[in-house]
Amino acid sequence: MLLEARLEQANLLKKVVDAIKDLVQDCNFDCNDSGVALQAMDNSHVALVSMMLKAESFSPFRCDRNIALGINLSSLMKVLRCAQNEDILTLKAEDAPDVVNLVFESSESDRLSEYDIKLMDIDQEHLGIPETEYSATITMPSAEFQRICRDLMALSESVAIEATKEGVKFSCSGDIGNGAVTLRSHTNVDKPELNVEIALSEPVALTFSLKYLVNFCKASGLSSTVKLCLSNEVPLLVEYTLASNSYLRFYLAPKIGDEE
Numbered sequence: 001m002l003l004e005a006r007l008e009q010a011n012l013l014k015k016v017v018d019a020i021k022d023l024v025q026d027c028n029f030d031c032n033d034s035g036v037a038l039q040a041m042d043n044s045h046v047a048l049v050s051m052m053l054k055a056e057s058f059s060p061f062r063c064d065r066n067i068a069l070g071i072n073l074s075s076l077m078k079v080l081r082c083a084q085n086e087d088i089l090t091l092k093a094e095d096a097p098d099v100v101n102l103v104f105e106s107s108e109s110d111r112l113s114e115y116d117i118k119l120m121d122i123d124q125e126h127l128g129i130p131e132t133e134y135s136a137t138i139t140m141p142s143a144e145f146q147r148i149c150r151d152l153m154a155l156s157e158s159v160a161i162e163a164t165k166e167g168v169k170f171s172c173s174g175d176i177g178n179g180a181v182t183l184r185s186h187t188n189v190d191k192p193e194l195n196v197e198i199a200l201s202e203p204v205a206l207t208f209s210l211k212y213l214v215n216f217c218k219a220s221g222l223s224s225t226v227k228l229c230l231s232n233e234v235p236l237l238v239e240y241t242l243a244s245n246s247y248l249r250f251y252l253a254p255k256i257g258d259e260e
Contacts (some may be wrong), residue, residue, distance in 0.1 A: 042212075108223060137228070
């Protein structure tokens with residue numbers, strides 16, 4: 001085996017793939033000794049997905065040399081749906097593989113399921129994502145962000161996100177009316193996952209497509225909090241932090257004046 005990566009819970013990969021499969025159809029899982037990474041743009045080149053599952057997320061993890069596994073995400077999702085959420089998942093690939101092997105072990109019984117997915121040759125350029133000092137970073141409950149995006153989508157296709165020292169305001173206007181939700185910094189000692197934290201170096205206001213944001217929110221099941229990073233004229237970063245310093249990040253280009 002060239003690659004062997006064992007996840008205690010198949011559910012983690014299932015949720016990750018489910019969150020990105022509507023944005024990206026085919027992509028490379030880049031495996032090396034630091035973990036499994038994925039980076040891909042959606043077809044319209046408006047959104048970028050970046051995922052990193054660090055080697056520490058797996059036990060054991062072995063990858064003898066860098067390898068790119070080109071996989072169709074809907075095919076992968078079909079196979080992952082065969083796993084129970086608590087199943088242990090092991091990914092295996094040989095040298096110069098034409099398939100990736102997925103083994104699901106039941107944590108409760110002696111059931112062992114094994115599937116092979118055919119690999120694709122995907123020519124994918126790797127985009128360097130520049131390190132950005134953001135003007136505003138908002139950390140909030142992921143369920144709250146999902147609710148705001150879904151609620152405003154009923155009125156409009158776009159949302160303006162405005163961060164000031166007063167708080168963060170999500171507002172939209174559409175044919176049937178307008179809507180706005182404002183959140184202020186808020187600390188809940190008993191339930192820190194409900195905290196809203198706003199770090200601001202300067203006020204920022206940008207407009208984004210709600211269709212994409214609602215899509216990103218499919219990752220809400222991966223983390224109780226979400227981080228939104230904003231700066232004028234750069235893409236919005238929506239980050240879901242996973243265990244062992246792993247993450248799932250989405251980048252979305254802002255809408256420019258005429259598009260709204």
